[in-house]
Amino acid sequence: MLSQEFMSLERRLKQRSDSKCEFCASEENLKVYEVPKSPKGDLEANILICNNCFGQIENPETRDANHWRCLNDSMWSTEPPVQIMAWRMLQRMRSEGWPQGLLDMMYLDEEMMDWAKAEGDGVDKTNELVHRDSNGVILQAGDNVVLIKDLKVKGSSMVAKQGTAVRRISLDHENETYIEGRVDGQQIVIITEYVKKI
Template sequence: MSLEKQLAERSGSLCELCNGTENLSVYAVPPTDQQSVDNSVLICQTCLDQIEKREQLEAAHWRVLSDTMWSTYPAVQVMAWRMLSRLRHEGWAADNLDILYLEDEVLDWAKKTGDHEQDGTVQFHEDSNGTRLYDGDTVVLIKTLDVKGSTLSAKLGTVVKNIRLVADNTEQIEGKVEGQTIVILTKYLRKG
């Protein structure tokens, strides 16, 4: 029997964190070298996107952890603890963390990634209007920019196609202007 079928049978074909029924997939709880029933959970796409910080954490979505945190499966307990920790600024999440008991080895597993030490907010690349940017987007400069180390001047209104997001800095993107790849501050552009 496949891992996904085993987890679906274990969970009743529900997301093990929010009880959702759509777009379910197997998630190996980090850190892990190999997926197994013991170190994986069946979760929905909404949970996955928020766990992996591709979307902002929505506290209302996670309120069901008050029930699902009592799972008898350690992988589910670990994920519930981590998400409650990220939401600890919410009163209900802090209360649940106070009453959630985990065996020592399960708690050690939950603390291994350090993700629980961060709050629930996620920083995304946004243009000057607060619109979220993605790799491959087209943007327009809202200010004439002189490019450091070059005689190039990127004029107001210049269209920059197929941008790349700078991974470690949400205030910067990379794009080609007149055939030259430059770094542009997101506050000087708007989505095209």
């Protein structure tokens, strides 16, 4: 059972947003999303978003940058939690190029900026580990790679064959030469110099 408090929050969010996603204005499959690390509660910590936006926030590998062009409009919302998440999403997609122009136009006061950066977005990542494949191409979580040589899998008799595609890799956050992925249904650690991004 949904609590009365949640029901009332959802009702008030629908009233505030005219029953539309506060990012893309979709009217389908709306849900309450609590903006992480909010210093406040209730309406000031929550937004109403559609399943599509929610899925792309939660799973970066499913993110479609073109969908987020809706932030052209929603970043001007007068609601702080909408502004914060718009800023965070633009930061997460800066490598696309176009979000930088929108970020340059956005203004958040000091308190809002502290909240916006509380999740680590917009923080200087110069010391962050960078994983590169055999050709020096940067690898990111969710990428697909192919093995460029046969690899004996430690602790088993399995050999991962050259040419095997490894889909949706994850990165080792302590060692830039290691990634992980599934080969023949088994999760294995792979050295980055033996893979090529596809």
